[in-house]
Amino acid sequence: MNSIFDWLTIILRRDLLIAFRRSATYITPLIFFLIVVTFFPLALGPQESLLSSLAPGVIWIATLLASLLAVESIFSEDFRDGTLDDFFISLEPSFVLVFAKVLIHWLITGLPIMAASIIAAVVLYLPFDSFLPILLSLILGTSFMSLLGALGAALSLGKSAILSAIIVLPFSIPTLLMGTSVITSSINNQDYFGFLMIMGAMLAIGIPLLCLLTVEALLLNYD
Amino acid sequence: MLPNLKVENLSCVRSEKAIFENLNFDVFPGQNIEIIGSNGSGKTTLLRAILGLIRPENGTIRWLDGDNNFNEYRTYDCFYQGHQLGIKNLLTVFENLNLTHNAKGLKKETIHKCLERVGLSNINDPASSLSVGQRKRISIARWLLKDFKIYFIDEPFSALDDEATDLIENLIIELNTQGCSFVITGHRPSQVEASRIEI
Amino acid sequence: MTSMWKVLKQWFIEMGSPPLFYNWSSKIIPWLGIATLVLLSIGIFWGLFVSPIDYKQGDVYRILYIHVPSAILGESIFIFMAICGFINVIWRAKISGMMLKAAAPIGMSFTLLVLVTGSVWGKPTWGTWWVWDARLTSTLILFFIYAALIGLHSTIEDKTKADRAVSILSIVGVAIIPVIKKSVDWWQTLHQPSTFTITSSPSMSPEMYLPLLVCLLGFYLFFAFSLTLNLRNEVLDRERSKNWVKQKFSS
Numbered sequence: 001m002n003s004i005f006d007w008l009t010i011i012l013r014r015d016l017l018i019a020f021r022r023s024a025t026y027i028t029p030l031i032f033f034l035i036v037v038t039f040f041p042l043a044l045g046p047q048e049s050l051l052s053s054l055a056p057g058v059i060w061i062a063t064l065l066a067s068l069l070a071v072e073s074i075f076s077e078d079f080r081d082g083t084l085d086d087f088f089i090s091l092e093p094s095f096v097l098v099f100a101k102v103l104i105h106w107l108i109t110g111l112p113i114m115a116a117s118i119i120a121a122v123v124l125y126l127p128f129d130s131f132l133p134i135l136l137s138l139i140l141g142t143s144f145m146s147l148l149g150a151l152g153a154a155l156s157l158g159k160s161a162i163l164s165a166i167i168v169l170p171f172s173i174p175t176l177l178m179g180t181s182v183i184t185s186s187i188n189n190q191d192y193f194g195f196l197m198i199m200g201a202m203l204a205i206g207i208p209l210l211c212l213l214t215v216e217a218l219l220l221n222y223d
Numbered sequence: 224m225l226p227n228l229k230v231e232n233l234s235c236v237r238s239e240k241a242i243f244e245n246l247n248f249d250v251f252p253g254q255n256i257e258i259i260g261s262n263g264s265g266k267t268t269l270l271r272a273i274l275g276l277i278r279p280e281n282g283t284i285r286w287l288d289g290d291n292n293f294n295e296y297r298t299y300d301c302f303y304q305g306h307q308l309g310i311k312n313l314l315t316v317f318e319n320l321n322l323t324h325n326a327k328g329l330k331k332e333t334i335h336k337c338l339e340r341v342g343l344s345n346i347n348d349p350a351s352s353l354s355v356g357q358r359k360r361i362s363i364a365r366w367l368l369k370d371f372k373i374y375f376i377d378e379p380f381s382a383l384d385d386e387a388t389d390l391i392e393n394l395i396i397e398l399n400t401q402g403c404s405f406v407i408t409g410h411r412p413s414q415v416e417a418s419r420i421e422i
Numbered sequence: 423m424t425s426m427w428k429v430l431k432q433w434f435i436e437m438g439s440p441p442l443f444y445n446w447s448s449k450i451i452p453w454l455g456i457a458t459l460v461l462l463s464i465g466i467f468w469g470l471f472v473s474p475i476d477y478k479q480g481d482v483y484r485i486l487y488i489h490v491p492s493a494i495l496g497e498s499i500f501i502f503m504a505i506c507g508f509i510n511v512i513w514r515a516k517i518s519g520m521m522l523k524a525a526a527p528i529g530m531s532f533t534l535l536v537l538v539t540g541s542v543w544g545k546p547t548w549g550t551w552w553v554w555d556a557r558l559t560s561t562l563i564l565f566f567i568y569a570a571l572i573g574l575h576s577t578i579e580d581k582t583k584a585d586r587a588v589s590i591l592s593i594v595g596v597a598i599i600p601v602i603k604k605s606v607d608w609w610q611t612l613h614q615p616s617t618f619t620i621t622s623s624p625s626m627s628p629e630m631y632l633p634l635l636v637c638l639l640g641f642y643l644f645f646a647f648s649l650t651l652n653l654r655n656e657v658l659d660r661e662r663s664k665n666w667v668k669q670k671f672s673s
Contacts, residue, residue: 006327014311014322021313082307089274089303090324151594155587159577167574167591170566171598177605202601209597213590216511220583222276223237238580240663278514 004092011100019108025073029066030112036062037120048125055124056183059134060141060176062120063113067142068168070109071149072161074101079157079221088219095211098218102150102211110142126187133186137179140199144175147203147210154217175199225287226251227372227404228273233282235268242268243422246282250373255395255405255417264422266408267305270375273406274303300325302371306378308362312351316343319350319361325368337367341390355382363391366398374398376407388414438517440657441666447650454650458643465637473633482546487634489539491641492532493557496564497599499529499645503571504596507589519585520660522592523575524652528645530568536561560599560606567595581660 019025040058041051051058078084078101087097117134126134148171152164178195185192226249233246242265248256260266272279275297285293302325310319320326320334338344341360350358359382366374379391395405395415405415412419436442469487503525506518540558541551552558571588578584661667 007324010322010324010327014314014318017318017322018311018313080307081311082305082309083311085276085303085305086309086324088276089301091297091300151590155574155591156577163574163577167570170563170570171594173563174598174601174605177609181608198605205597210594213594217587217590219276220586222271223580223583 004096007090007092007097008100011097012104015101015104016107019104025070026108026112029070029109030116032069033062033066033113033116034119036065037116037124041123052125052187055121055126056180056187058124059117059120059183060179063117063138063142063179064145064169064172064176066113067109067145068149068152068165069161070105071153071164071168074105074150074153075157075218076153079218084218088215088222094215095208098150098214099207099211102146102214105150106143106146110138110146113142114138126183130183130186133182133192136196137182137192137199140196140203141175141179144199144203144206145172147206148172151210151214151217154214155220157218157221174202178202224251225291227287229283229285229293230273231283231285233269233272233284234280235265235272235277236280237268241280244281246420246422248418248420250404250406252372252402252404253399255399255407255415257413257415257417257419258406258408258422259410259412259419260408260422261410266422267377269422270303270305270377270406270408274301274375299372300369302366302374302376304362304365304374304376304379308358309365310350310358310361313349315349316346316353316361320364320368323365323368325365329368334368337364340364340367340394356384356387359383359387360390363387363394366394370398370401371403374403374405374407376405378409379407380409380413438515440517440661440664443517444654444657447654451647451650451654454643454647458640458647461636461640461643463640465633465640468633469637473630474627482543485539485543487637489536489543490634491638492535492539493561494638495641495645496529496533496536496561498642499525499532500564500568500592500599501596503529504592507592510585510589511593516582516585519582519589520653520656521649522588523581523585524656525645525649526568526572526575526588528648528652530565530572532641532645533561533565533568537565556603556607556609559609560603563602563606564599567599571595 037058040054044050044054075084087094090097114135117138118131121131121134145168148168149164152168155167156164178199182192182195182199185195228250230246230248230250234244235242246269250256258266258269268277271277273284275284283295285295286297286299288294288298311322314322316338317334320337321331326334335344341364343357343360343364346353346357350361353361363379380388383391392414398405399416405417407413407415407417437446466487470484473484475481503522506522506525509515509518510522537558540561544553545551571591574591575584575588578587658667
């Protein structure tokens with residue numbers, strides 16, 4: 001049992017160190033998110049009423065697109081330099097190690113997006129009370145996106161990034177719908193807890209299922 | 224003395240064509256196996272099939288466990304190094320060794336000693352700025368972090384100068400005396416004392 | 423009972439062998455084709471011309487005889503694909519991977535048919551060519567998922583590997599489709615309630631309901647027919663370098 005935690009900490013330390021040495025890894029999703037958010041007022045006009053009614057959708061669309069952007073790099077570098085082989089040769093369950101990679105992707109992508117979402121909420125005229133629901137929905141949503149993104153990256157390893165986006169986007173629609181419902185309900189002073197529970201349930205089932213399937217998908221690349 | 228690994232009737236297929244068929248060999252402690260073949264002949268596939276990365280079409284791979292029985296699952300760690308060396312470009316030489324699973328619990332001095340043995344003691348640069356030969360030496364240093372029963376190295380002698388080749392040969396001899404075995408691949412037979420298999 | 427189980431198991435294993443499957447399918451194709459033609463023609467003729475006019479919608483409602491079976495087929499085929507995918511991932515049965523690949527375009531076409539017929543139905547009934555209601559929207563999402571599966575398969579050169587990749591994705595798909603439907607339901611409801619489900623009784627008169635069932639059966643037979651044809655092509659394509667294929671076609 002100890003050994004798997006050792007593995008996890010080593011992977012976390014190593015990949016986070018690499019990610020911080022290449023600052024583009026965590027800056028790019030954040031900037032992309034903010035750019036997408038900016039496009040909406042630019043394209044639709046800056047009226048407060050319009051923007052605040054569109055804001056939940058805008059934030060979530062930007063989140064989906066930005067998290068998918070960084071998906072390609074989860075496994076491609078490790079596959080190319082041979083580090084990924086260790087996951088499958090070790091005696092530890094590989095899906096736990098894949099989960100570590102998903103966690104790292106979330107720390108690099110989801111967390112900056114969550115920080116940027118507050119900025120987006122401010123510029124899109126959302127009320128202060130909605131900030132907590134936004135963050136809660138984004139924690140659950142971006143983690144699920146990292147899981148889906150890992151599967152998409154594993155299936156399209158070595159191919160174009162657009163392919164992994166096409167694979168993943170239809171499956172992220174429930175997250176989109178639930179996430180926007182959370183924010184909209186909070187603005188209308190309705191109870192949003194139910195939607196959060198559903199997102200949490202998706203995450204609970206998704207973590208084991210998607211990590212297992214990602215292991216299968218990664219092993220495909222060795223044939 | 225029982226072998227640590229028994230490979231029986233191994234066949235692998237890619238795109239409906241057989242890459243190799245009916246390979247048989249045993250790996251005894253302290254003895255080496257060298258697999259010789261041209262490019263694309265399936266050397267990498269063979270290593271991957273033994274280690275479980277690929278499912279072979281036919282054949283059995285059996286490992287010796289602690290009770291001297293043969294099982295189809297492995298109970299101990301092996302060392303595998305593919306073509307790509309497993310080195311992270313953005314990490315320094317030391318970090319490339321320290322931040323691996325095999326370095327768990329090792330003191331810094333031990334790791335520095337391993338680096339000294341391969342001649343990389345005072346280099347603090349990230350691995351991206353090193354030459355190919357030096358990067359290979361980092362991967363060789365990883366062999367020394369822990370004792371493995373079997374080392375699977377894909378083409379250890381490719382793109383190496385004479386000094387590094389001698390280093391590897393001496394290391395293999397030394398590790399053989401400690402009971403470790405090497406399964407290596409290559410285009411041409413090397414100077415390592417090993418049973419040769421051609422595919 | 424056990425001997426019947428053994429016979430079934432033996433047949434199942436035999437079907438995994440491409441040449442045996444090919445020979446067996448050559449025998450059943452004509453029967454499948456005839457049955458499909460018969461049932462489809464009866465069903466469509468009955469539905470389009472014979473069954474009574476709906477008092478609310480007039481003759482337009484008749485498009486339901488194509489729309490509803492297509493919708494049911496589109497979803498059934500996806501579940502079928504997911505089962506094939508599951509078998510392929512767990513037991514590595516190549517034939518189920520090929521079945522998945524052969525079924526995908528058929529399912530996608532049915533889904534497209536649902537969208538088109540839904541659109542044609544909507545214009546005279548509700549006045550617009552498209553409505554973002556729960557059923558149509560989730561069908562559109564299903565269409566995208568089919569497209570993703572077919573697209574993924576085409577990007578991978580090694581066919582067996584491509585089959586496994588699509589199998590993995592279809593497993594995720596089948597798990598997420600109920601979630602998609604429920605969440606789209608929450609999102610909006612405008613589409614009329616389903617005409618019949620497996621558990622509840624139909625809300626149509628038997629004179630309208632029976633031709634629908636015949637059409638549905640005809641559509642299922644069409645699926646079986648085209649799946650077998652596709653599968654035969656797949657088998658030939660992948661085994662083209664093998665002797666039995668060369669023997670069959672060289673004479």
